[in-house]
Amino acid sequence: MMKTENYCFVCGKQNPKGLKAVFNHVNGKSYTEIILEQEYQGYSGIIHGGIIAALLDEACVYAANSLGFNTVTAELKIRFKNPAAPKEKLIVQAEANHVKSKLIEAKAWIKDKQNKIIAEAEGKLIIKEKTK
Template sequence: MMKTEDYCFVCGKQNPKGLRAVFNHGSGKSCAEITLEPEYQGYSGIVHGGIIAALLDEACVYAANSLGFNTVTAELKIRFKNPVAPKEKIVVEAEANHIKSKLIEAKAWIKDKENKVVAEAEGKLIIKEKTK
């Protein structure tokens, strides 16, 4: 099994500067609700695109890993559609499919409080090992 110290920037509970997102996951899907603090903004009043990208990446990995594998991201294509304001609750979701012996493809998206897509991603994840 791949090593973890619960210090992941996105989901680790031990990282004092991390996002501490909690993902529910299973059957190739993942979902998290999160409200981002002003510390994660880029331009005034807008959450930094790198933070949005990190959340999309993490959602893809959780969805892929729920299929019974440990994976790492090989590619992530992101489309930013609308800005996210700090202190605004967002929902991050993903779905993954086992495509080839060493590859999983995933799609992820983030929606705002009005259910509008603010960003979406397509990812390719490499299977490092089977967990189930």
């Protein structure tokens, strides 16, 4: 099992500067809802693209890991569609559905409460070890 100290920037409960996102993940899918504060913005009133990218990456990893593997990201292609505002509820989802011998392909997306797509991603994750 890959080591964790619960200090992950996106999901770690012990990281005082982290996002503390809590992902539900099962059968190749992951899901979380999160409200980001102003400290995560880039331009005024817009959440920084790097934070959006980190959420998409984490969603892909959780989806892939729910298939019974520990994975790390090899590639992440992101398309930003609309800005996200601080204090706005965001819905983050991913689906991992294509498993190769050492690679899992996943797709992730973030929507706002009006169901408008904020960003979407395609990820390739390297299988480090089998957990199930």
